[in-house]
Amino acid sequence: MDSGGGDYLKLFVDETSFYNRIVLGNLLPAYASWESLARPLQTWLRNCIGGTALYLFSGFLWCFYIYYLKRNVYVPKDEIPTRKAILLQIYVAMKAMPWYCGLPTLSEYMIENGWTRCFSRISDVGWPAYLVYLSIYLALVEFGIYWMHRELHDIKPLYKYLHATHHIYNKQNTLSPFAGNSNPNLSIGLAFHPLDGILQAVPHVIALFLVPTHFTTHIALLFIEGVWTANIHDCIHAKVWPVMGAGYHTIHHTTYRHNYGHYTVWMDWMFGTLRDPEDDESKKVM
Template sequence: MFLKVLIHSICFAVKFDCCIVCSYSELFKNFFHLDFEDAIPSNRAMLLQIYVAMKAMPWYTLLPTVSEYMIENGWTKCFSSISEVGWFAYITYLAMYLVIVEFGIYWMHRELHDIKPLYKHLHATHHIYNKQNTLSPFAGLAFHPLDGILQAVPHVVALFLVPIHFRSHIALLFIEGVWTANIHDCIHANLWPIMGAGYHTIHHTTYKHNYGHYTIWMDWMLGTLRDPEDDSRQKAQKVQ
């Protein structure tokens, strides 16, 4: 069973990565070319990111494989049907789960910066993409394998702390891949309080701001938030 789940997870990961490659096509690049020429990464940079991501992809599948094994053996608080708890409890548990994940990923990400050996040997692999014109959706999965696994650990820890619908948990793991690709495309949608690409681009250029995941709340509470709108205004003032 474990081997079967592992094989399925690897196949899923490869298919997902191929979908990302297709989505960031030349047509997409050309659409933004006129207004964002300086922000478009080179083909060489994107190919390197794809290489790093694909090399790490089989390792990324280990954590969801282990978590699904634990779920199927009844070691976690997962439940299989919403009817077991009702919609109100489901929504409450889902909100609690997301809060735990938000908290956990913020601190995991921040410690990967603050603990120097972790940064040097793990997270620095991802932060070689430290300028806007080196970032692309492919950079979102271009991590050292252990780094990528560590940043997903809060999803698994949450399974033991709060009841969560199994399919919702799997869906949220899938959304992780979509989200991390999205926040590396340098296209700031400015949807408060979402921690979008504008915030994350700042993170890649300053290294000490915007560690958060889906929202800005953790950075706001802990003083590490840097708003892209304020950042743009400051740059404009310096130019003047």
């Protein structure tokens, strides 16, 4: 795999240019001269538009399903978040979105310049190697997000100034699919710091330097990240082991000391911070 050659790097540039044309070419007015912007600005603008669209679409769709179509099935009426709480989460997310999009913009810049171990085509390594690399990549991301999240709790200044007020959403009736991406580091004056969300996404980028990663898969996983964070804040526990469902994450918002994991419960199990929702319910009954 000649990932260092200029011809090979052009494959990454061609792919990101394709994404830019899809989003910017179709969504911006015809007179908008986005192609004259510096390449990183094009990427950042595309990520902002795409990230905002994904956040709003997935959040509204999930809220419509949970709170309207399945009303009183998953969440009792008196535990549905208020409209004010949901609008506040959306407001904070929209303020933070331009900052969040800086990280994937940076990762694409590094990939296009050959600084990472990304490869463009699965055929360059073969399907068996691709699946092995993907498994390692996901394990590294899971490990990194677990410890980043845990340190945001354990390191007092980080918790106080970055992560603490995300936990103003500490009850089921204050959590919604929009709470996942809003990352609301608020004070009374609605001040916030998007560095919290960026830090928890950094493992996705660090892994690019440690394990060969398929570029398209990396981009897809970043978008899946947005959908997943909505899922774990919707208060529906799917009970599919070892998935870190909303039942586990809701416990995190009530105890602050358990279930730091992201996609799975494996890291919490390995490091002794796992708390099972069913065990939690049985203790309440007793």
